[in-house]
Amino acid sequence: MRTTVISVVMAMMYVMVAPAAVKPQKDFNVQKFTGKWYRVGLAYDSPGFVPLRTIMKISVGVISVLPNGNVNLTSWEAVPVGCLTQSYLYERTSIPGQFTYFSTRHNQEKDITVVETNYTEYALVVKHKEFNREYTQVALYGRSSRVRAEVIQKFKALALSQGFPRESILTPPPAENCPPGSGR
Incomplete structure (x- = not known):
């Protein structure tokens, strides 16, 4: 009997801390999603990411739709040696x-889900992969490098619902001259 009670309690604890399932935005329109986006928030709890939290900056990306319906993302990210384009x-x-x-870096396929967007101001995106363990990232994208406080709160609430500790939820400062010539 005691083993059964412990098993039930353990299962309940797992359900309480397991990340919430994410679903894409209803009626998502990829054409409206194209254009320039700034990654103004990121939640990630990978141990390798911890030392980067204090030096991370806002990154910039441009999304374009290809004729076959796939999407190309070109991004610029400030790194200690300059501006990395990917x-x-x-x-x-x-x-x-x-x-x-x-992902050529991890040599495996990853899933990307646009959870919520209004297309003109912000987008909440979840990246998921399984690699030795389950990894998830939650990102907040804005059409500018600044978004309303209410949007940041939505992002933080989504990250917390995915099981991220508060210290893993970042809203970094802007990058200087990345991409080059941006003069932000």
């Missing part, structure tokens, strides 16, 4: 607002 191909899935891409 390109990603997000492949559409049968569900609008959900994409996959192959």
Whole structure:
């Protein structure tokens, strides 16, 4: 009997701390989602990310839709040695607002879900992968490098619902001259 009670309590604790399932925004429109976005918030609890939290800056990305419905993301991120430019191909899935891409860094496929966006101001995005353990990132994107406090609170609430501790939820400062010539 005691073993059964312990098992039930353990299962309940797992359910209480397990990340909430994410669903893409209803009626997601990829055409409205194209253009420039600033990553103004990030929640990530990977041990390798901890030392980077204090030096992280806002990054910039441009999303364009390809003729086949896939999405190209070109991003610029400030790193200690300058401004790193990267390109990603997000492949559409049968569900609008959900994409996959192959990470050459981790040599595996990852899932991307646009959870919520109003297209003109902000987007909440969840990246998920399983690699030795389950990894999730929650990102807040804005059409400018500043978003309203209410939007930041939505982002933090989503990150907390995914099980992130408060210290893993960041809203970094802007980057200087990244991308080059941006003069932000």
